[in-house]
Amino acid sequence: MRLRFTIGLIALLVATGCAGHEETTPVPVLQSAPPVAIEPPVAGLPASPAKVGLLVPLTGASAALGEDLVDAAQMALFDVGRTDLELLPRDTGDEPAKAEAAALSALDAGAELLLGPVYGRSAQAIAPLAAAHSVNVISFSNDAGVARPGLYVLGFRPEEQVERIVRYSAAQGRTRFAALAPGDAYGSRALAAWRGAIAGIPGATASIAVTYPPGGDVPKPEVQQVAVFGRPGGLPPEAATEPGLTPPPLPPLPPPGFDAVLIADGGQLVRSIAALLAYYDVGPATVALQGTMRWRDDPNLLTDAGLQGAVLATWPPDSLADFTRHFAQVYGRDPAPLAVLAYDATALAVLLAQGTPRFTPAQLTDPQGFAGGAGIFRLRPDGLAEHGLAVVEIEGGTTRVVDPAPKSFATGVVSR
Numbered sequence: 002m003r004l005r006f007t008i009g010l011i012a013l014l015v016a017t018g019c020a021g022h023e024e025t026t027p028v029p030v031l032q033s034a035p036p037v038a039i040e041p042p043v044a045g046l047p048a049s050p051a052k053v054g055l056l057v058p059l060t061g062a063s064a065a066l067g068e069d070l071v072d073a074a075q076m077a078l079f080d081v082g083r084t085d086l087e088l089l090p091r092d093t094g095d096e097p098a099k100a101e102a103a104a105l106s107a108l109d110a111g112a113e114l115l116l117g118p119v120y121g122r123s124a125q126a127i128a129p130l131a132a133a134h135s136v137n138v139i140s141f142s143n144d145a146g147v148a149r150p151g152l153y154v155l156g157f158r159p160e161e162q163v164e165r166i167v168r169y170s171a172a173q174g175r176t177r178f179a180a181l182a183p184g185d186a187y188g189s190r191a192l193a194a195w196r197g198a199i200a201g202i203p204g205a206t207a208s209i210a211v212t213y214p215p216g217g218d219v220p221k222p223e224v225q226q227v228a229v230f231g232r233p234g235g236l237p238p239e240a241a242t243e244p245g246l247t248p249p250p251l252p253p254l255p256p257p258g259f260d261a262v263l264i265a266d267g268g269q270l271v272r273s274i275a276a277l278l279a280y281y282d283v284g285p286a287t288v289a290l291q292g293t294m295r296w297r298d299d300p301n302l303l304t305d306a307g308l309q310g311a312v313l314a315t316w317p318p319d320s321l322a323d324f325t326r327h328f329a330q331v332y333g334r335d336p337a338p339l340a341v342l343a344y345d346a347t348a349l350a351v352l353l354a355q356g357t358p359r360f361t362p363a364q365l366t367d368p369q370g371f372a373g374g375a376g377i378f379r380l381r382p383d384g385l386a387e388h389g390l391a392v393v394e395i396e397g398g399t400t401r402v403v404d405p406a407p408k409s410f411a412t413g414v415v416s417r
Contacts, residue, residue, distance in 0.1 A: 050085035050086060051085070051113055051350070052107075052111045053086060053088055053114045053116060053347070054091060054107025054116065054117075055070070055071065055117060056093050056100060056104060056127070057071055057141075058092065058095055058119060060094050062095055066119065066337050069328075070141070070337075070340055071343070072328070073328060073341065073343040073344040073347075074346075075088070076332075076344060077344045078347060078351065080348075081351045084351050086350060086354050088347070089110050089112055091104070096123070097122050097127075100118045101126050108130060108134045114136060114138075114139070115131055115137070115139070116139050116141075116343065116346045121140070124147050124154070125147040128149070132151060137151050139153045139380070140156070141155055141342045141343065142155075146186075147384075148385045149384045150382060150384060153365065154384055155378070159191045159293055160190055160191070160194035161194075161314075162294055162390060163198060164197070166312060168202065169392045169403075170261045171202045171205055172404075175205075176205050177208045178199055178205065178206065178208055178259060178260075179208050179263070180262065181220070181262065181265070181274060182211075182264075182266065183212065183214070183215035183216075188215070188266075191263070191265035191293065192210055192265065195265070208231065209258075209259065211223045211227050219270065219274065227257075227283075228283050230258045231256075231259065232254065232255050232256075233255060253282070254281065256282075256287055257281075261288060261289040262283065262288055263292070264291070265293060267293075267295025267296055267297075267299065268298045269301075272305045275290060276307050278290075278307075279307045284307060285311050286310070289311075290310070291313065292312070292313035292314075293314060294313070294315050294316075308395050309397070311395050312393065312403065313393060315390060315391060315392075316375045316376055316388065316406075317389065317405070320374060320406075321341060323374070324375070328340065344374050345371070345373035345374055349365075349371055368412045369412055372408075376388060376390070376391075376406045377407065377410065387410070389406040389407045
């Protein structure tokens with residue numbers, strides 16, 4: 002059955018009648034409309050109003066994020082309009098033990114679904130408590146390692162971002178891929194997805210992947226190891242000189258043995274790596290520089306000269322901009338980007354709270370998915386979430402969309 006309602010400026014719905022052979026199969030653009038009656042997903046009227054636990058950090062280092070999550074959830078309730086759903090906010094702090102106490106408090110108060118927590122280790126800690134109460138969890142974490150049936154990871158995973166950017170570059174004719182990543186859990190997940198995506202593209206080659214110590218200085222030897230790859234005779238002797246103001250410019254270099262390079266990191270280090278690659282004639286003019294959402298950690302990245310023309314996979318900019326404007330109008334401040342997850346999860350809970358039973362795995366994992374403030378998404382039976390991501394190019398201090406996010410999922414076609 003069709004389930005649809007309008008949430009202020011952003012519509013959340015089950016996408017029906019739009020299955021196709023490609024994930025990017027176009028369907029008519031969704032239009033805002035007055036709220037319409039919701040057909041219960043299962044026959045029968047609810048015996049009582051639904052209670053949903055909202056597990057967020059209201060104290061500790063992430064208290065500001067927790068406040069934005071609560072406000073976004075409350076905004077979703079207001080935007081939906083008439084609803085009897087009751088949110089039960091609980092403070093998880095920054096530690097798994099406090100998250101367990103928060104979950105138990107919400108469950109004891111009658112919660113039939115838990116939204117949150119933010120951190121993967123906290124989500125893992127509360128999973129047995131929720132399972133003992135036969136309650137599903139929609140975590141705001143992006144840690145695929147904690148996902149399982151009944152514990153859904155709604156956050157934007159690096160794996161889906163890497164696959165999206167690799168497939169986009171392959172569609173642009175790139176076939177030889179390189180990668181630089183920190184030697185930590187994030188880097189391992191990004192590189193595993195990178196190799197998997199390349200393996201699924203006919204004619205594509207994972208040319209070279211190099212890891213470097215996380216959280217340290219610019220990884221100069223590792224960057225040089227990538228830059229020299231595939232260049233006959235290697236680099237000239239002066240290339241070993243410290244790049245900067247003093248060394249003479251390098252003579253023209255032959256192209257490297259790859260035509261796309263992923264920098265799976267964030268913050269200022271991305272700019273430093275890009276500058277070092279440019280010193281070795283590896284830059285957007287000849288090689289596609291690819292990134293993930295972590296690039297957005299550095300507000301100065303968009304104006305960096307060495308990254309103009311680089312591409313990254315991210316949430317649909319227009320959708321998130323609409324959510325951000327709406328939040329700012331209501332609360333007088335811009336939200337943390339992750340606040341949109343609480344908005345979408347709460348709106349989904351309202352949608353699924355209309356019948357009996359409610360919040361079942363079958364309802365939560367409808368393969369056609371839902372569309373919310375961060376674009377389309379769907380929860381998979383294995384606990385992972387998929388999002389419809391856009392590819393944007395850095396240009397003149399901002400980004401422009403070069404490959405829009407899909408408007409629907411191909412039913413039954415699951416991304417890695």
